[in-house]
Amino acid sequence: MTKHLQDAIGQTPIVELTRLDLPERVRLFAKLEYLNPGGSIKDRIVRYIIDDAEQRGALRAGGTIVENTSGNTGAAIAMLAATRGYRAILTMPDKVSREKQDTLRALGAEIIVCPTAASPGSPDHYVDTARRLHAERPGSFMLNQYDNPLNAEAHFRTTGPEIWRVLKNQIAAFVAAGSTGGTISGTGRYLRSQKSEIRTVLVDPIGSIYHSYFHRGVVDPSMIGTYHVEGIGEDHLAECMDFSALTDVIQVEDGDAFATCRDLARKEGLLCGGSSGANVWGCLQVAKTLRAPATIVTVLPDSGVKYMSKIYNDDWLIANGFGEPTTPGLISRCPSVGSLQSKRV
Known part of the structure; x- marks a missing residue:
């Protein structure tokens, strides 16, 4: 029995995502970190x-x-x-x-x-x-979360082992976005300590510096820009980000992250935040590069309930240049009372 609120942190479930567009014999699993008591990883x-x-x-x-x-x-x-x-x-x-x-x-x-x-x-x-x-x-x-090594250590000691206990040697890749870098660094380092062939891929939003730094070894101020996805990417190098734990960094656009969020909701029943959409989008890209059979794992850091005024708001998406949402099943606006016709039964 859990005695204290903090004792409910961790040991979140891992579920398989089965309705997304994956190559044959490539499986995708997600750790539901939004089920922590504070609502996030x-x-x-x-x-x-x-x-x-x-x-x-x-x-x-x-x-x-x-x-x-x-x-x-x-x-x-x-x-x-x-x-x-x-x-x-x-x-x-x-x-x-x-x-x-x-x-x-x-x-x-x-x-x-x-x-x-x-x-x-x-x-x-x-x-x-x-x-x-x-x-x-x-x-x-x-806490100094961006530069505190305990950030990554927490994931090395908890998130990584929890994933390994469930999926073990079948893991081919761990994919996650990052801002402080704690999740991808700590979890990735643990998983690779168990199986060195595991790919650890960072998903970085356009406007963040991590992609160019990983691939070119420089921080280019001209690459810094604003983007809408919250909680991932950075405009400065966080000391917690361990680039030696990464095998690749790929870029994601806001629109792809948000569209994937909506796919997760309508296809998998998972209402998630923008970083989750970015993570799963990254998994779908990595899946195309793997030799099947293969298993990819990621984390869903927080819930979409925190973004109902943004990611799941059609007016906000349109106002911010993401076009007309194409997700089927959206609730249409009700007609006025005067336009309703009663029916006899």
Whole structure:
């Protein structure tokens, strides 16, 4: 029996996706990380880092946690802060969905919204804002998720082993997007320690620097741009991202990620966020390169409930240049009351 909320973190189910367009004898499995109690894969790293901080005395009773987040890490922090009596101050870019912002406030966190377009190193950038707030509050604790090696270690010790116990030697590839790099680095490193032939493929949105850095070894400022998928890609190199754990990096467009989200909902019954769509889209690309039989595994980091005003909102998609949604089965608008005709039975 689970005694504490944090004990429900991890051991999420793995399901096979069977209705997507995969090559013959290539199987695709997804770990449902949105079933963690805080609603995302970030519960794992937040618990791991906070536990370590408490053990070292870096975080004391009644203390304040300051962190930059795209929403999911913030939700995990707010959740655990509420159960352990901490104050949470969270910074985030303004592209973060309203649902995520409202969730953090509901959990008692203070949030500071920063412009997405702010460049790294500027005082308005959400990472630099968090660092400044941390420095201004003696005794506060910052997870520093982008550069903290415990981020990847949490996945090396939990996510990777959980996947391996279920799928073992049949795994040919692990595919995942990343921002801090913790998931792909830690999980990929563990899986490759069990079977070195496993491919670990990072899915990177256009506008992020990871693709060009992996393939050309340089950070090209001209490649940095804005994109709509939340929680993946980056405009600076996160120290947590271990490029030696990767075998390839491929690029994804917003529209492909969002279209795949809708496919997951209508074909697999899985309502997921944009990073999940990017991950599964990446799996479908990698599947074309594998020699069958082969098995691919990925993670679905968070739920689509957090993006109903964006990914699953037709008006938002059209307004942001993604065209008319083609997903069948969408609810049509009801006619006015006056236009309805009653029928006798």
